[in-house]
Amino acid sequence: MDTASRSAAELTYRDATAADADALVALIESAYRGDSSRTGWTTEADILEGQRTDPKGVLxxxxxxxxxxLVVERDGGLIACCQIEHRGEAAYFGMFAVRPGLQGAGLGRVIIAAAERIACETWGVRQMQMTVITAREELIAWYERRGYRRTGKLFPFPYGDERFGLPQRDDLKFELLVKPLV
Known part of the structure; x- marks a missing residue:
């Protein structure tokens, strides 16, 4: 059994509760901000400082x-999370974080596939959508290898709203990525 298959068999998924908020904030922050995020490959530390989210945002x-x-656990410990949100015939995928020391071992691929399956089973959606900062070319390429495509539809970064971080450059924007699910 390969690493990704073994990892998939060991994972459990459940809906987050308010009691999970602080642990989820810590996980998300560790995956994207500060020095701890640099042990993984999803860091945004070079383009954004400050927070990625806060307890209110998670709640x-x-x-x-x-x-x-979705809270993703292995052996009872929190290792990842992701949001799925029903939007008509599509679902939105966001707030995706994998513990930095576990990145690069195939967990992300397994988790996003599970999120797509759960969205289809829960809402009967035909498409998954997400927005990614365009400066994150390596991350966009990873999503493209998972079947997502760039749409060219851009959204402004919320400059001035510290809830989303402190930008270290002035050219940040989001692009909509989509994947058909049926």
Missing amino acids: DVIEAPGSRL
Whole structure:
């Protein structure tokens, strides 16, 4: 059994609760911000400082109608999370984080496939959507290898809103990526 298959068999998924908020913030921050994020490959530390999210932001996702924040555990410990949100015939995928020391071993691929399956089973959606900072070319390429395609549809980065971090450059924007699920 390869590493990804073994990893998939060991993972459990559940919906996050309010009691998970602080642990989820810590996980998300560790994957994207500060020195701890540099042990993984998903770091945004070179383009954004400050926070990636906060307890209120996590609670908003947990409590929003049509939204699920999936907690991914192995051996009872939190190792990853992701959001799926129902948006008509599509689902939105976001707030994806894998513990930095576990990145690069195939977990992300397994988790995103599970999120796509859960979104299809839960809402019958035909497409998964996400937005990614365009400066994150390596991350976009990773999603393209998972079947996502760039749409060219761009959205401005929320400059001035410290809830999303402190930009270290002035050219940040998001691009919509999509993947057909059926």
